[in-house]
Amino acid sequence: MDNLTPQDLFSPSKARQQRAQAADWAHIDSWLSYKYAGRTVPTFERNEETMKVLRELSLANERADEERMIMEKVEREALKELKADEASRNQEDVKIVEATKAHLTPEGSESLRALASTAVALDTTSANSETLAYALIAHTSTSQTLSTSITHIQTLQRYLEKQHTLLRVQLKELQSNPAFSAPPSLQRQTTEQARQTKHVRAKIREYEDRLLSLEHHQAKGAATPASKGVSSAEAIADMLEQQTSLNALRQRVEGLEREVDEFAGLPADREVARKEVGKLEINLDNVRRRRDALFEGLVS
Template sequence: MDSLTPQDLFSPSKARQQRAQAADWAQIDSWLSYKYAGRTVPTFERNEETLKVLRELASANERADEERMVAERVEREADKEMKARSKDGEDGDGDGDGEDILATLRHHLTDEGLESLHALASTAIALNTPTTNPETLAHALIAHTSTSQTLTNNLAHIRTLQSYLQHQQSLLRAQLTALQHDPAFSTPPSIQRQTTEQVRQTKHLRSRIREYEDKLSSLQNGQRSAVTPASKNVSSTEAIADMLEQQAELEALRTKVESLEREVARFAGLPADREAARKEVARLEVELDEVRKRRDALFEGLVG
């Protein structure tokens, strides 16, 4: 009633609507106070949508209470009948008594109650729960749903990973086939002879470099000690020209040695024997496969 505007005072329909909503809110407040049993009711926004939801919730709660009361009344009546039969000392087959009790339960239940009882029993059996408590069934159903969703996601992830691994396996097999049959990756027949010749040339050039370095040092020392003031200009010019020529030759030899060393370094670690070199290449291929497997494992960890 506090939300009535001056215009609503002259509109009977709006006034009736406001009074009906106020009565509904009063009923909802009473129901919430009863359910919370003295505890503070949480605050919430009071609008028509909230009122509609709370009315539906209250109605569903009342129906559930009525169904529970009916079930309890049936259980009490069945318990009374069983106690009465035990006191009267009736003898008979146990299966017959169970059938009578079941028939009595079915007779006192409505069609909706029988359908609910059948649904409750079927749900308990499907979920493999020890009790038919609705709360226990709800928790079991939530757990089964969560487990099913988790397994579905894991299965999709495993299928994606399997597809990726199959693709990588096909690529690795193609690369292995290329390494085994492509002549570009095979060891040339003259590798032993080339390696031996390059090593020999390298040793020879190193000895020549040391020889020229010694000569250059002796020439420089002799020039400093033997030059006189009269022949200083001539000797210094000839010595400089000779020194420059030897230095240019030395640089050329050094460049050639460095080139040969780079070529020899390509075959560093390979044995001189051709078959042994091929075995070493095969071993390196196996190590390459292991490195690729570790790379795939790291990628799989990143995807996970």
Template structure:
């Protein structure tokens, strides 16, 4: 709601958008309060990008909670079915006969084979199948461990870059060199007023020049308007008009430099800081690309 201007109050679409954003922020705050369970929530910048990320995170969290609830219910039902299932008498007789006929090492091997088949979730508990499944599980576990290590390193790098960007942002916000001058609004108004005045002067001199040219065209060849004094006066007026035109163009360029900034000083300061941050990001990206090109050239 901080970006709401007086003109937005008369725009139904903007008011509706601001109201929807306020509702989204209220839902996000309620969700964070529930997740932190009485602990202090971390402070963060409230803008559209942060709101978008928090909405996606909330949606993903709710989806994960639903999937976990479904998985727990399925596990409970499966355990209930296993508890209720009664073994067939023939199977029990065969198992007891086989167990009685096995030696102690054989019984231990059979228990190990059954335990491995259960933990590896193999449909055919043969030594070959268990061996292939164990190799596959080991390979997947090693790959996941490598990915997890890479993600941890990437997370540390991102946290470091985040701290650097926060420090640079704080420096840009506190550095007087990047602050908007107090007299910026007054200078802009003065230059706009001078530009308007000079435009009026240029139109006045252009009208006079057109009138003089028309009068000279209607006068006879031997008239006084063709004298040297009239020509010199016309050249002086034309020179003065060119100077005024150049001055107006210069003032228009100076005013154009401030055209994209908001009228409010704080808003203009934030816009300048944002542009400086984007410029710094582009510079770092250019340096990384240049280093990559240099590295490839050396190879």
């Protein structure tokens, strides 16, 4: 902490950092003194990088020491168990085994070691040939089942990855292709067509009233003298012209109603309507694919 400045004395964070560094250097010095066992520790530059390297080295060394101590403890325990097992053995059985090993041929010794290794590998409690055969069959069956399951899982994983990639491509196409987005003027066009439809319906009612009025005057004119035949003919011509205009207006109204009905199920909001159109186009695409698949199945 000799490198503290007067400004650091009034900064709690810097003072805390300096204390932590001093504690790390104290730990490193203690570890180096222990490793050199009374010998002089070589001098080195005390900076952040050196402290980081020495701290990591000391931690790795401590972990290695702990692992070595654990291994030594396990070896001591195993040695105790082996000694206890040897002490509990029947000496007569030991003599028989030693005599058998001494009189075995090299091929026999090799076969005995193979038999023992097989029993250990199969984790069986007996070296009987039937027991080993059953254990080997069970292990083989389990291994084959696991291999088949792994193959099936790998195939399923590849299929899911392929479908995932395809869905991402379709999603990107839906988000980027202008064909799947509703036109910006959709709401305005719908409002305008609804307004025109309302106006045309009002005109139709007006012309129907005028037509009824003309028919009424025509009926009255039929009861007048024949001198009014000219005016009646003009009225009939006017009526026919208005009837033609009325039919044209009716056809126009029906056309506008059909156009408006195409957007009847869409929401008023433009973005929501655009999403709804996109969903309908996706459904149409799925139906087309199913139709193509059925057609291919029929052809094949």
